[in-house]
Amino acid sequence: MTIAIYPGSFDPITNGHLDVAQRAARVFDKVIIGVYDTPEKKLMFSQAERVEMARLAVKNIPNVEVQPYSGLTVGFAHKVKAPVMVRGLRVSADFEFEFDLAMMTNKLSPELEMVCFMASPQYQFLSSSLLKEVARLGGKVDDWVPANVAVEVKKKVSALK
C-alpha cells in the first residue's frame, strides 16, 4: 500500500487543493493531507480550524484523511510511513519554490519522493491568500471553496470587522 502525504498550510483549503487531493487519491492507496501548524504566512485560521474545515471537505473521499503536524515535513512523512509527498503546481507561481522544496526534501530524506500534480486550468489562479484578500474586501468566494469553508471564511471576515 502506497501512502502519500499532501502537506501545506491550507489556510483555508480551496477547490484547487481538493482537486489535487482527489487526483492523488486515484493514484495512491491513501492520501494524508498534512496541515502544518505555523507556516511563515499570516494565517486567518488556527491549525485546529484548518484541520476541521479540511476534514469536512474530504469526508466523502474514502482514502483521503487529514492530520495536523508540526516540525519537518520529512518527519511527518516518516511518522505516517509515506514514501511520497504530493504538491500542486500552478503555472505562474509555484515552480521555483517547489523545485527548491524538492531539492531540500531530497537532502533531508532521499527516500521521500516528491510528486507534483499540475493545477487544473480552472484553478490555476486560485490561492488561499488571494481568496482571503477577496473575502476581506467583501467579494464572494463561494465558487472557489467547499460550502463549509465559505461559511467559515464569512464568519471570520465579519469577526475581523
Ligand code: ADP
Ligand atoms: P504552502 O503554504 O505549503 O505553500 P498551501 O496550502 O498554500 O501550502 O498549498 C499546498 C500545496 O497546494 C502547494 O504545493 C501549492 O502549490 C498547492 N496549491 C495551492 N493552490 C493550488 C491550486 N489552486 N491548484 C493546485 N495546487 C495548489
